[in-house]
Amino acid sequence: MRTNNAYFLATIGALVSANVVPQMGRAVAGTLPAGWSYVGCKVDVGNRILSAANEVSASNTPQTCVAFCSGQGYIMAGVEFSQECWCGSSYNPVAGPVQSAADSDCSSACTGDSAQTCGGASRIQVYQSSGSSTTTSTTTTATLTATRQRGLAWPSDNNFDPAIFKSPKVGWLYNWGQNNSPRNTEFPFYAMQWNADGIGSLATNAKAANAVGILGFNEPDLSSQANMSPEDAASYYSQYISPLSAKGFKLTTPAVTNGGPPTGLAWLDAFLAACTGCAYDYIALHWYGGWIDDFTEFIDSAKKYNKPIYLTEFGLAWDAQAQASNYEEFLPLALSYLDSEPAVAKYAFFGAFYSGTGKDMIAANGTLTALGQIYTS
Numbered sequence: 619m620r621t622n623n624a625y626f627l628a629t630i631g632a633l634v635s636a637n638v639v640p641q642m643g644r645a646v647a648g649t650l651p652a653g654w655s656y657v658g659c660k661v662d663v664g665n666r667i668l669s670a671a672n673e674v675s676a677s678n679t680p681q682t683c684v685a686f687c688s689g690q691g692y693i694m695a696g697v698e699f700s701q702e703c704w705c706g707s708s709y710n711p712v713a714g715p716v717q718s719a720a721d722s723d724c725s726s727a728c729t730g731d732s733a734q735t736c737g738g739a740s741r742i743q744v745y746q747s748s749g750s751s752t753t754t755s756t757t758t759t760a761t762l763t764a765t766r767q768r769g770l771a772w773p774s775d776n777n778f779d780p781a782i783f784k785s786p787k788v789g790w791l792y793n794w795g796q797n798n799s800p801r802n803t804e805f806p807f808y809a810m811q812w813n814a815d816g817i818g819s820l821a822t823n824a825k826a827a828n829a830v831g832i833l834g835f836n837e838p839d840l841s842s843q844a845n846m847s848p849e850d851a852a853s854y855y856s857q858y859i860s861p862l863s864a865k866g867f868k869l870t871t872p873a874v875t876n877g878g879p880p881t882g883l884a885w886l887d888a889f890l891a892a893c894t895g896c897a898y899d900y901i902a903l904h905w906y907g908g909w910i911d912d913f914t915e916f917i918d919s920a921k922k923y924n925k926p927i928y929l930t931e932f933g934l935a936w937d938a939q940a941q942a943s944n945y946e947e948f949l950p951l952a953l954s955y956l957d958s959e960p961a962v963a964k965y966a967f968f969g970a971f972y973s974g975t976g977k978d979m980i981a982a983n984g985t986l987t988a989l990g991q992i993y994t995s
């Protein structure tokens with residue numbers, strides 16, 4: 619293990635104003651509040667080694683990060699990839715043994731101060747306080763664990779800012795792709811492997827996007843969508859997606875429709891039978907139908923898998939005729955059911971965009987429609 623005492627500039631007991639001279643290509647430890655000291659440059663691949671809370675900031679520095687983490691009662695803070703700040707009160711046990719990295723790996727300038735370094739790609743500079751943690755289990759909710767059920771199915775060409783949905787209700791986002799949407803800094807991101815295209819890049823991209831989970835293929839039971847046989851899908855899933863479970867990603871099965879056999883749950887049955895030994899944490903479903911009874915019946919029929927359900931799209935099948943008023947009547951019924959049904963872990967209404975139809979949760983001018991207001995309240 620390599621130490622970096624030469625760059626250990628923090629002084630216990632006082633806020634020092636030492637000259638922090640940027641070292642070309644070397645980690646620079648910032649000066650810190652009393653009791654905080656620099657631990658070192660660490661590897662941070664897969665599950666985050668500090669995972670209790672985080673923020674991404676254009677003004678990130680070791681000092682702002684320590685303030686952010688200590689403000690929430692954490693005794694460890696880490697800066698990574700220039701803009702990221704991660705907190706904890708111990709290393710995340712799920713991430714495995716913490717490995718030190720070369721100082722030269724932690725040479726990315728901080729977004730908030732180019733004279734200081736804030737880790738690097740998959741490298742985090744860790745700081746620790748000699749004090750004790752003041753957090754309790756109820757205050758350690760991590761932004762990136764996506765604890766809230768309600769999410770955004772956010773098309774990749776949707777250029778509005780997802781932050782308009784910021785509310786106590788909405789807590790995650792996916793966009794049918796492996797990479798986060800450029801404007802999404804608000805919501806934890808789930809990476810989706812849409813079909814087999816680009817599946818070899820999934821692990822790298824999901825990690826780079828800080829994805830909290832992986833969503834399987836999109837409607838592989840439909841020829842107009844991912845269009846995969848259960849056997850082909852199982853083969854790809856087994857090779858490329860299932861192993862990511864050991865890397866700490868929560869995995870979701872391919873998302874099937876509520877169509878009849880051989881689509882829908884029949885397709886999912888065949889997939890699960892073919893995917894011997896495959897890891898998955900959640901069952902993914904889509905529903906488009908008539909009204910609430912059909913909706914709840916479909917969810918009920920998927921309880922046989924004994925896995926929490928991710929309903930990653932839903933809407934009214936008579937979409938072309940459905941008016942905003944129909945959706946304004948249907949959505950509260952659906953949300954009330956989903957929020958009280960323990961089998962449902964996550965869901966996303968198909969309407970987080972502007973399309974000029976009744977299901978839109980965003981108006982042409984970028985404000986929330988009445989439907990969007992229902993979704994955020």
Ligand SMILES: *[C@@H]1O[C@H](CO)[C@@H](O)[C@H](O)[C@H]1NC(C)=O
Nearest residue numbers: 981982983984985986987988
């Ligand atoms: C945006 O459009 C909606 C719907 O047309 C309208 O009710 C609202 O007043 C508009 N808001 C702004 C700020 O222009």
